[in-house]
Amino acid sequence: MKHYRAHLLVCAGTGCVSCGSFKVKEALEKEVKKRNLQDEVQVVATGCNGFCERGPIVMVQPDGIFYQLLKVEDVPHLVEEHLLKGRPVKKLMYVPPAEKQPVPKMKDIEFFKHQRLIVLRNRGRIDPEKVEEYIAFDGYEAMAKALTEMTPTAIIDEILFSGLRGRGGAGFPTGKKWAVCAKEKGTPKYLICNGDEGDPGAFMDRSVLEADPHSVLEGMVIGAKAIGAAKGFVYIRHEYPLALKRVEIAIGQARDNGLLGENILGTGFNFDLEIVQGAGAFVSGEESALIASIEGRIAMPRQRPPYPAQKGLWGKPTVINNVETWATVPNIIRRGADWFQGLGTETSKGTKIFSLVGKINNTGLVEVPMGISLREIVYGIGGGIPDKRDFKAIQIGGPSGGCLPAKMLDLPVDYESLTAAGAMMGSGGMIVMDDKTCMVDIAKYFLNFLQDESCGKCVSCREGTQRMYEIVKGITEGKGKESDIALLEELALITKDASMCALGQTAGNPVLTTLRYFRHEYEAHILDKRCPAGVCKSLIRYVVLAEKCTGCQSCKKACPNDCIKGTLKDVHLIDQTKCIKCGACKEACKFEAIEEQREEAIQII
Amino acid sequence: MAGKKKLRIQDLAKIREKTKSLMTIRESEGRARVTVHMGTCGIAAGARDIMDTLLGEISKAKVQDIIVTTSGCAGLCNAEPMATVELKNQPPVKYGYLTPEKMQKIFVQHILGGQMVTDLVLAVGSETMY
Amino acid sequence: MITFRMNGLEVKTEEGSTLLDTAKFYGLEIPTLCYNEGLTPFGGCRLCVVEIGEGLRSKLVSSCTYPAEEGLVVRTDSKRVWASRRMMIELMLAMAPGSKVLQDMASQFGVTQVRFTPRNEECVLCGLCTRICAEQMDARAIGFQQRGHKRKISTPFDMRSEECRTCGACMYICPACQLRCQGPNAETALCNGCLTMDPSCLDHYDDLQCWMFDAGRCGTCVRDKT
Numbered sequence: 001m002k003h004y005r006a007h008l009l010v011c012a013g014t015g016c017v018s019c020g021s022f023k024v025k026e027a028l029e030k031e032v033k034k035r036n037l038q039d040e041v042q043v044v045a046t047g048c049n050g051f052c053e054r055g056p057i058v059m060v061q062p063d064g065i066f067y068q069l070l071k072v073e074d075v076p077h078l079v080e081e082h083l084l085k086g087r088p089v090k091k092l093m094y095v096p097p098a099e100k101q102p103v104p105k106m107k108d109i110e111f112f113k114h115q116r117l118i119v120l121r122n123r124g125r126i127d128p129e130k131v132e133e134y135i136a137f138d139g140y141e142a143m144a145k146a147l148t149e150m151t152p153t154a155i156i157d158e159i160l161f162s163g164l165r166g167r168g169g170a171g172f173p174t175g176k177k178w179a180v181c182a183k184e185k186g187t188p189k190y191l192i193c194n195g196d197e198g199d200p201g202a203f204m205d206r207s208v209l210e211a212d213p214h215s216v217l218e219g220m221v222i223g224a225k226a227i228g229a230a231k232g233f234v235y236i237r238h239e240y241p242l243a244l245k246r247v248e249i250a251i252g253q254a255r256d257n258g259l260l261g262e263n264i265l266g267t268g269f270n271f272d273l274e275i276v277q278g279a280g281a282f283v284s285g286e287e288s289a290l291i292a293s294i295e296g297r298i299a300m301p302r303q304r305p306p307y308p309a310q311k312g313l314w315g316k317p318t319v320i321n322n323v324e325t326w327a328t329v330p331n332i333i334r335r336g337a338d339w340f341q342g343l344g345t346e347t348s349k350g351t352k353i354f355s356l357v358g359k360i361n362n363t364g365l366v367e368v369p370m371g372i373s374l375r376e377i378v379y380g381i382g383g384g385i386p387d388k389r390d391f392k393a394i395q396i397g398g399p400s401g402g403c404l405p406a407k408m409l410d411l412p413v414d415y416e417s418l419t420a421a422g423a424m425m426g427s428g429g430m431i432v433m434d435d436k437t438c439m440v441d442i443a444k445y446f447l448n449f450l451q452d453e454s455c456g457k458c459v460s461c462r463e464g465t466q467r468m469y470e471i472v473k474g475i476t477e478g479k480g481k482e483s484d485i486a487l488l489e490e491l492a493l494i495t496k497d498a499s500m501c502a503l504g505q506t507a508g509n510p511v512l513t514t515l516r517y518f519r520h521e522y523e524a525h526i527l528d529k530r531c532p533a534g535v536c537k538s539l540i541r542y543v544v545l546a547e548k549c550t551g552c553q554s555c556k557k558a559c560p561n562d563c564i565k566g567t568l569k570d571v572h573l574i575d576q577t578k579c580i581k582c583g584a585c586k587e588a589c590k591f592e593a594i595e596e597q598r599e600e601a602i603q604i605i
Numbered sequence: 606m607a608g609k610k611k612l613r614i615q616d617l618a619k620i621r622e623k624t625k626s627l628m629t630i631r632e633s634e635g636r637a638r639v640t641v642h643m644g645t646c647g648i649a650a651g652a653r654d655i656m657d658t659l660l661g662e663i664s665k666a667k668v669q670d671i672i673v674t675t676s677g678c679a680g681l682c683n684a685e686p687m688a689t690v691e692l693k694n695q696p697p698v699k700y701g702y703l704t705p706e707k708m709q710k711i712f713v714q715h716i717l718g719g720q721m722v723t724d725l726v727l728a729v730g731s732e733t734m735y
Numbered sequence: 736m737i738t739f740r741m742n743g744l745e746v747k748t749e750e751g752s753t754l755l756d757t758a759k760f761y762g763l764e765i766p767t768l769c770y771n772e773g774l775t776p777f778g779g780c781r782l783c784v785v786e787i788g789e790g791l792r793s794k795l796v797s798s799c800t801y802p803a804e805e806g807l808v809v810r811t812d813s814k815r816v817w818a819s820r821r822m823m824i825e826l827m828l829a830m831a832p833g834s835k836v837l838q839d840m841a842s843q844f845g846v847t848q849v850r851f852t853p854r855n856e857e858c859v860l861c862g863l864c865t866r867i868c869a870e871q872m873d874a875r876a877i878g879f880q881q882r883g884h885k886r887k888i889s890t891p892f893d894m895r896s897e898e899c900r901t902c903g904a905c906m907y908i909c910p911a912c913q914l915r916c917q918g919p920n921a922e923t924a925l926c927n928g929c930l931t932m933d934p935s936c937l938d939h940y941d942d943l944q945c946w947m948f949d950a951g952r953c954g955t956c957v958r959d960k961t
Contacts, residue, residue: 013731018625046733106699106730111681116735124642124679124689125628125731135617136624144614203645210644211677242645246677258611266613281882298879303778303800343735351735364646364682369735456860456879456886457779460819463826466884467851487850491822497795498781498819 004042006083008032009059012045013106016055018137020072024056027075032083041083046107060088067092110380111362116343118351119327120367122212128246131253134214140259142330146222147267150333155226156182159329162337163349168194168285168322169400169426170502171348171415174329177319181309182227184317191220191232192294192313192320195243196278196285199398200449202429204353205323207365209236209243212327213250217260217273219329224271227319232271235290237278248275282399282453286501287320289455300455301501322427324353344370348414352425358395358432361386368413375409378432389434392533393518397426399446399453400506402513403439422513424506438535439518440525444472446510454503461504464495468511476536480526489515534596537581541597546571548593558588627672636670637716640689644678650685651704658705659688662712671716684727690715701727739807742942754798754809755783765811766820766840768827768910769861770799774870777862781823782840786810795819812943821846827859832924834859836910842927853924857911860886864905874898877905 010016010025028043046059054068058078065088067078074092081087106112117123126133134140146155160175181189193216197205209216220232234251236244251273254260262270276294283289284299291313293299312318328350332340344350348370354377357363361383368377374394378384385391393403402423404411411417415425433442447469456462468491471484492508492515499505515522524532531539544555544564551569563579566572574585574594586594612620628638639659643652656675663671679687684701690711691697698721700711707725714722721729736747741758748757753776758765768780778800785798787809795815810816821844828837829851837859840846862879865888869875876899880887890896906912915926936944 012733012735017734045735104726104728106728106732109728112728112732115680115732117732118735120680121734123732124640124676126676127674128677129675132620132624133628135620136628138621140617141621144617148614207644207678242648258613263611265617266611283882303797305802305804362681362683364684365678365680450883452883452885454883456882457777457862458781459779459823459826459859460781462860462883462886463830467826467829470852483850490818494819494822497815498784498823500778500781500797500800 004040006041006063007061008041008043009046009061010043011055011057011059013055016057019055021056021070023072024058024070024075027072028058028079031075031079035079035084037079037083063088065093110383111364111366114372114376114381115367116351116369117367118331118343119208119215119324119353120211120365121331122215123207123365124211126212128211128213129249129253131214131250131257131259134212138334139214139330140218140265142333143218143221143259144265146225146333147265147269150225152182152226152228155222155333158337159226159332160337162332162340163344163347164325164328164332164340165348165415166322167324167328167352167427169397169424171425174321174325177309177321178223178226180307181317181319184310186311186315186317187228188231188316189227189229190313190316190318191223191227191229192290192318193220193232193234193323193326194285194287194290194320195234195236195240195247195323196290197237197240197323197427198282198285198453199400199427199429201355201357201431202398202427203355204365204428206240206243208323208327208353209240210246213243213247214254215327215330216247216323217250217254219326220273221260221264221269221271222329222333223319223321223326225269227317229319230270230272232273233276233294233313234273235276235278235294237284238280239278244275244277251275281455282449283455283501283503286503288501290320291318298455300457301503303500324428345412345414347416352413352428354413354428354430356382356430356432358430359385359389359434359437360432370414371412373410373412374404377413377430378409382432385432385434389436391432392435392437393433393439393442395423395431395433395442396429397424397509398429399449400424400502400509401426401429402509403433403442403517404513405517408517422509422516424509436533436535438476438531438533439514439521440472440476440531441533441535443510443514444469444476447472447507450503450507450510454507455501458499458501458504460495460498461500461507464491464499464504465507467491468495468508472511475522475525476531477538478525478529478536480522482526484526485515485519485522537583540581541576542574542579542581542583542585543595543597544572544574545593545595548591550591550593552590554588554590555585555594558584560584635672636668636693638672638674638691639716640674640676640691642677642679642685642687642689643675644682644685646678646682647685647687652686654705655686655688655703655708658708659712662709666712666717668717680732681727687727692716692719696730698729699727700725737803737805739803739805739809741809742811748803750803752803754785754787754796754801754803754807757803758785758798758811763811765798766844767799768836768840768859769863771863771867771908774863774866776800777866780827780859780861782820784816784819786813786816810942814937814941817844817937817943820844825849826851828924829853830856831859831911833857833914834911835913835915838915838926841925847925847927849924858888858909859911860888861910862888863908863910864888867904867908872900872902872904874900874902876900 032038032041056070058067078089081089156178164174165171195205261272278284281299284293286301287308288301289299308318308320340350351367351369353367356366366381391406393405395403404423418425451465451469454461454465488511492511496505496508524530549571556564561578561580563575564572641656686703687701689697689699711722714720738747746757765783767783769777776799778797783798784795786793789808824840824846828849832853865878868877876896877890880889
């Protein structure tokens with residue numbers, strides 16, 4: 001481990017970056033290397049210090065000296081005077097004012113400090129309906145570079161070398177997809193942006209389309225140059241009216257300003273975009289089903305090969321990528337493949353946006369480097385579980401993904417480790433669950449979703465999801481049989497094996513992961529007829545607490561099934577054999593004398 | 606400002622410089638820039654009322670030099686409605702869990718009076734880009 | 736010509752053929768339900784699945800829709816294939832136990848249990864009727880409606896169709912329409928009256944051992960059921 005005698009902490013908050021702190025950082029690195037100080041002095045990019053009005057800011061540690069309003073021209077003098085000769089440069093220094101009020105700085109807040117914004121870099125700071133604000137923060141600079149300085153092969157190579165993988169869920173190397181399509185001879189070629197985002201709880205793509213639509217448009221123009229397309233489609237689900245509106249405005253403004261359409265930026269390159277609305281199906285997010293939908297046919301996947309990159313829209317070579325993938329492209333072209341390689345793990349480069357929802361204190365959208373641990377996301381960024389409850393599971397990847405238990409919290413988030421654990425990166429939805437969540441009920445929820453959303457072509461998927469749902473529903477209602485678990489496993493595995501598209505091929509995951517990590521819950525439901533989390537109504541008993549019951553008879557009157565026995569002023573009793581678990585008695589009782597009892601509280605009489 | 610004229614590459618750099626200076630109110634005449642976050646989360650939580658309150662207060666106080674703008678989702682969806690107040694030469698301050706009453710207080714105390722409303726502040730500064 | 740391997744044999748076929756076309760040419764039997772020579776392949780029943788690729792990268796694909804590829808390795812009767820086929824038959828039987836075609840297949844492939852509650856419908860949603868109506872009869876009077884568990888086949892808006900010429904092609908081609916024989920187990924979901932085969936070789940090997948010749952019909956490997 002190298003021992004540095006000094007650290008140059010360059011602020012990389014959005015405020016300083018907009019003033020050029022990255023250029024200052026590059027200049028510092030170059031100067032440090034030029035003076036042969038690279039083994040003694042480390043240049044580090046940090047989070048925002050909170051003194052954004054004085055940026056670019058560099059802090060020298062361990063001296064604790066703040067330099068402010070730095071320009072690239074100041075760097076050689078600064079390095080020579082302060083680092084070589086040991087004389088801090090007074091005229092560049094900043095003396096922070098005495099802190100009168102202790103206010104939390106963004107860099108200190110867990111939710112913000114772990115995040116590294118690439119795709120979401122413009123969040124909260126630009127008006128998405130004003131193209132000039134997008135341009136203000138280096139917008140369309142990458143497109144200009146790609147159209148004037150780069151060949152299609154150079155663009156594809158840059159994306160390939162960056163290691164960018166599709167952010168829609170499959171994680172296929174984007175550069176490879178583009179290379180395959182570019183090689184195809186068929187014309188015309190098409191680009192599609194997949195904004196169908198159907199996973200329950202996922203809203204990453206919606207957020208990008210609403211907050212920074214131009215980033216997607218810019219990415220698509222770059223992609224069009226790379227593969228040789230003149231027309232593209234942005235497919236946005238109908239349920240996202242604000243996203244539709246913002247993208248429509250963005251496309252209009254881009255066209256008006258010559259950033260889209262004919263003769264873009266006067267370079268002679270033509271590319272135009274059309275918006276197509278989805279209409280209520282989850283399966284239309286699957287690439288071949290989406291293409292069918294644009295063609296006006298029913299959204300049903302087809303066998304691949306041939307892949308869309310070879311034969312896609314109307315049988316022509318088509319590159320279809322997710323919103324987040326397209327929005328990452330301009331950043332890679334602007335800053336280079338090497339830059340992108342600097343974040344992430346060996347196989348999963350860059351950052352990923354996750355929607356953090358469920359039983360978590362800080363719900364929202366987080367963009368984190370690949371390789372961050374789940375623990376950091378849940379307890380660091382997320383702020384832990386509300387009401388001080390225990391963490392039980394985190395569902396990653398939507399209905400195609402899986403639930404991971406507490407023992408997997410130190411898992412690094414990247415494509416391979418999540419798949420190995422039985423979950424899936426998916427589009428990035430993360431649903432946190434506490435100990436009051438029943439995992440069998442969760443499996444039931446996702447299976448119900450899948451049986452509704454299956455296109456219905458394959459027997460394995462259509463019947464498989466229906467029958468798995470039937471069995472799991474039965475288990476939650478106390479009708480489970482011992483043979484059910486083995487049957488569920490067999491059915492889940494065969495549904496995965498025999499189905500044609502990714503919906504069916506991952507439809508077994510809700511069952512398989514909950515069985516893998518929470519088998520005891522299934523067994524409790526089936527063998528003991530109890531729900532440990534206290535969620536499945538059929539497995540709960542309503543019991544009168546003798547010490548609180550006043551014998552007022554309110555519950556007896558409220559009961560629709562005549563299951564409560566008791567005379568006035570005497571402790572009442574609920575006949576469990578007749579009780580239908582409607583809960584009316586509990587609602588009627590004014591003395592809190594009726595309790596929903598879970599396993600821990602039931603006394604053996 | 607970019608209008609119906611078709612841009613050329615050199616125009617991009619010009620727009621960048623001009624707009625950035627307006628947005629960061631370093632050299633312009635504005636005294637403050639207030640961003641009300643209006644992503645779907647913000648709107649669902651009531652950001653439109655916050656915006657109406659702000660605009661109402663501005664016209665009541667008859668001040669001309671406050672830039673009011675909107676943006677998309679700021680990321681911490683459960684803290685919505687949120688607003689970011691940036692006074693000239695001061696770091697941006699994010700306020701969360703807003704109500705029209707709180708927005709009113711912030712307008713008077715922070716935007717006009719120059720003093721942060723500490724107990725309503727979510728965070729000071731901006732996020733780390735990579 | 737495309738050259739690849741099927742069950743260890745080197746096979747050659749023309750560009751544009753599917754794996755099923757090739758298997759049929761070489762006399763290898765692959766069961767089908769929703770496939771018909773005169774109609775475009777659908778790939779819905781999943782009975783014709785075969786295993787392609789090797790090791791960790793192997794997967795099941797429907798042979799009626801998968802195009803032949805140079806150098807592909809295909810196994811038509813592996814253990815994994817049989818497990819899937821049997822489950823598909825079981826699932827379809829649970830939909831429509833009244834179908835002779837399905838009952839015969841159950842006996843042929845050794846499906847001896849239906850572990851799901853029978854729904855006693857008359858349709859397995861194979862799509863043969865919609866395809867013959869559109870492609871051969873040029874009427875397009877019926878089609879798929881809805882998706883998932885609500886999927887069904889009907890005329891637009893379930894109204895009487897003016898396009899339908901009552902030609903009967905849909906009834907002719909429907910595999911579920913042919914009613915099963917009223918054998919010894921008439922009331923149950925599973926008849927098994929013609930059950931002849933339950934090969935024991937899959938207990939020990941990863942492939943059916945007699946895949947080239949009449950797949951088990953000689954009866955040598957039939958387990959004693961008594």
